[in-house]
Amino acid sequence: MSMQASDLVIPDVALWAMRHRLTPQQAIFVEAYRQDFDPVKALRIAGFSGRNKKALAMKLLNQRNIQAALKARNEELHCRAEEMREAALEWIRDMLEANLADIFDPNERPRPVADWPVIWRKGLVHSVKVQSKPGHSATFEFQIKISDRLRFLELLMRHLGMLGPRIKRNEDKKLLAAAQAAQKNADRMALRKP
Known part of the structure; x- marks a missing residue:
């Protein structure tokens, strides 16, 4: 795919280019150079001869x-x-702190999905399954499969440097094992409400 000079022009180019006293060709050169740090290619895209x-x-340069x-564009x-x-x-923290009770009303019936907190609607619930029980016309089985919060916790811990890329401390292993056990226990309680 070949880039054209017009592909790199964005609405605020004139403002930042004027701030640094660049010609339009130089502004395009700067943006093209930031794409792949190839000065000759940036020169060609900007139209210099x-x-x-x-x-x-x-x-x-x-x-x-x-x-x-x-420097300014990189900053x-x-x-x-x-x-x-x-x-x-913040999103990962919200996922880890989300409370299952938020999706049920005071009578322990599931709320309409539109009333669920955003974190449940856009990340935590993997799937929802509603079935009527055989032989009972007014009884429904409601199952929610929740996204793997343990994986998010592990990614967050790795990002914050609590888990090394290769070596895990015993404390970290114990924490992950406890979190895995809690996740399995929560998965076993497949929400079955009458």
Whole structure:
């Protein structure tokens, strides 16, 4: 797939390019360079011409305004990544802390799915199965299969450095074993409500 200069132009290019006093071609060069860090390819995408493309690309990369623009754009990307990281960690924390009682009314009947908290509707419930019991016309069996919270816990622990990539401490193994036992016990209690 070949990139075109128009593919890299985004609405705020003019603003950040003006801030660093870049021409439109230089702004496209900066964005193209950030894509795969190939200066000659970025030069071609930006539409620069010349005989020695590598020398021209290096000359562009050594300009102070282009270096400043690259640094600023990378900092913006880093800030966005931090925001996404924080949102993902918050989502995982919400999944781990979700309470099964939130999806039942005070009479222990399942609430309508629209009334469930967002975390249950968009992540924790793997499947819902409702069947009528044979011989009983008004009795239903309600089963919920919950996503594997243990896996989310393990990923979170690994991310926070509590589990090494290769070596797990005995305490971590015990914690994971206890969490697995709790998960299996919760799975066995396949919610069967009349």
